[in-house]
Amino acid sequence: MDLTYGPATDAPPMTANAVLLFVAVFLASTVEMVEAATIVVAVGVTRGWRSALIGVGAGLLALAVVVAALGPALTAIPLNALRLAVGGLLLVFGLGWLRKAILRAAGLKALHNETETFREQRELAREARVVAGGLDTYGFTVSFKGVLLEGLEVVFIVITFGSNQGGILLASLGAVAAAVLVLGAVLVLRAPLSRVPENTLKFVVGSLLTSFGTFWGAEGAGVSWPGSDVALAVIIPTTLLISALMVAVLRRTTPVRATTRVGVA
Amino acid sequence: MRYIRSFALFWWDFIVGDDYRVALSVVVLLSATAVLSRAGVAAWWLVPAGVAVTLAVSVFSVARRSGQRSSP
Numbered sequence: 001m002d003l004t005y006g007p008a009t010d011a012p013p014m015t016a017n018a019v020l021l022f023v024a025v026f027l028a029s030t031v032e033m034v035e036a037a038t039i040v041v042a043v044g045v046t047r048g049w050r051s052a053l054i055g056v057g058a059g060l061l062a063l064a065v066v067v068a069a070l071g072p073a074l075t076a077i078p079l080n081a082l083r084l085a086v087g088g089l090l091l092v093f094g095l096g097w098l099r100k101a102i103l104r105a106a107g108l109k110a111l112h113n114e115t116e117t118f119r120e121q122r123e124l125a126r127e128a129r130v131v132a133g134g135l136d137t138y139g140f141t142v143s144f145k146g147v148l149l150e151g152l153e154v155v156f157i158v159i160t161f162g163s164n165q166g167g168i169l170l171a172s173l174g175a176v177a178a179a180v181l182v183l184g185a186v187l188v189l190r191a192p193l194s195r196v197p198e199n200t201l202k203f204v205v206g207s208l209l210t211s212f213g214t215f216w217g218a219e220g221a222g223v224s225w226p227g228s229d230v231a232l233a234v235i236i237p238t239t240l241l242i243s244a245l246m247v248a249v250l251r252r253t254t255p256v257r258a259t260t261r262v263g264v265a
Numbered sequence: 266m267r268y269i270r271s272f273a274l275f276w277w278d279f280i281v282g283d284d285y286r287v288a289l290s291v292v293v294l295l296s297a298t299a300v301l302s303r304a305g306v307a308a309w310w311l312v313p314a315g316v317a318v319t320l321a322v323s324v325f326s327v328a329r330r331s332g333q334r335s336s337p
């Protein structure tokens with residue numbers, strides 16, 4: 001099977017260059033897909049898998065439509081503007097989740113007074129409205145945007161690596177192999193994650209959304225992160241650490257008013 | 266008119282949530298980062314630092330209000 005792009009007579013066999021192309025696209029695509037999978041798993045575990053998976057399906061469908069309509073002209077899409085919009089939205093969502101998870105962990109969320117009761121009722125009503133129609137708009141939107149953005153990045157990787165080295169098909173196979181690997185990891189992790197306490201999950205998910213939002217939002221605003229994607233490996237633990245410190249400080253400095261304090265770990 | 270109002274309220278609740286200062290802060294931080302980046306300044310630190318401050322202000326303001334309510 002000829003795995004190269006262009007006339008068959010020009011096609012080299014599986015040379016070292018072809019292997020390098022496959023490995024490079026596989027690794028780069030794995031990084032992008034792990035980012036998308038992290039968001040989908042986080043949303044699926046905390047908001048329900050149905051809406052998260054519908055978001056994934058819609059994201060993939062939108063991606064397929066965009067790829068079919070634009071083809072190689074895809075590289076003209078202003079990816080930074082998309083990163084800025086998705087990053088900004090994830091930051092707002094993530095900070096909201098993290099704030100509530102920190103307050104619950106510190107025992108400040110379930111306050112029993114009229115104002116708080118009113119606020120809780122309003123929140124419940126809002127959530128009920130969001131879930132109306134059987135679809136959790138929040139879970140759907142976050143999954144959809146994550147899959148579309150990361151999917152576009154994978155397509156860019158395939159087009160740029162593949163066309164530069166004359167092997168679009170081989171580059172595509174590298175991306176498909178990455179998709180199989182990441183999907184397998186998601187299926188393995190799904191069951192153990194469902195046994196983690198709810199507020200711990202919300203704490204971690206809030207930290208993840210905030211971290212990805214920080215990374216993409218700043219990148220979309222024109223920032224070049226030191227270490228590129230590796231910066232995420234610093235941003236995520238730092239966000240978790242700062243949030244855990246806030247819980248510790250709040251527990252020491254504020255009286256317990258909620259019925260119970262819930263842990264974050 | 267009522268439909269437009271409830272539609273706008275839905276999106277406000279959905280995106281902004283219960284602390285508008287967080288959303289405002291995100292817009293300001295990303296805008297400032299874009300301006301600095303265009304001016305050639307390495308501004309990668311601004312969003313993470315601003316996010317940490319925003320979260321702290323939002324969380325501790327709830328804690329302070331709660332402390333004021335609990336004092337005699």
